[in-house]
Amino acid sequence: MALTMPAGKRLAVSLGPDFDAHSVWMGTFRSTSQSDLSRGEFGAEVGAPRLLDTLRRYGITTTWSVPTHTMQTFPGAVAAVVEAGHEIAAHGVWHEYVPKLELDEERRLVELQVRLHEQLIGKRPRGYRSPALDITNNTFAVLEEFGFEWDSSLMGRDFYPYHPRLVTEIDKEQGNTFSDPYRLLEIPVSWGLDDFPELELLKGNATQQSNETLLARWKAAFDFAYERCPGGIVTLTLHPQTIGRSYNLLMLEAFIGYVQSHDGVWFPTISEAVDAWQPDVTNH
């Protein structure tokens, strides 16, 4: 199953930013430290405009996953993303940690983010990327109830979209049980192609990956998919507060230059990739 590519194209690449700003520190790391929040502010005030400029210069429109908290706290920065023609997807209200949510609270927060998205962006989101890339057993049913067409949070494939199924029963001695596949389409991600855990200094984790190592890994993933996965999509997850730092942005620009030196690369928004997905096309 692969994407029906535009004429002359063989591989899609998504460089979609997750525009967390303050919310990742509040939600995922439960921090109200002024130092942590200032890292989010950098993302909104410096990182996002820089990243917009890079994407414009390379002729790329993509999908930004934006918590509604970022839309409310940094409205000008989010308006600039919309004005540049990028898609906005849902990414939680305040980067809440979804796996801990009871069903009623999860549904309330999805309803709230759809309502705020309509109010602040002017249309409903077609897709969802869960904060911190994790979900509950209820998430996909709730997303389908609210009309979402795609999710981009799981890692059950690497370069091809798929209809995700969830593990409904864990049995250590007789094997696990899956749900039926969901209707919404999964655009898979991976921690290995996410800038944040590799490049951010986090308390209790004093290691940061070198830019050279990460650039080599991104190129290797692209090379593999370009040769072996026609009609696939390479999905990086980027964060303006991370990739917008000078040294990291130069790495991203080196990667985009490398990708664009190959013929036949398509940079769709995720919804454009979803619209191009053809379940009947065989892949390898």
Ligand SMILES: [Zn+2]
């Ligand atoms: Zn995020």
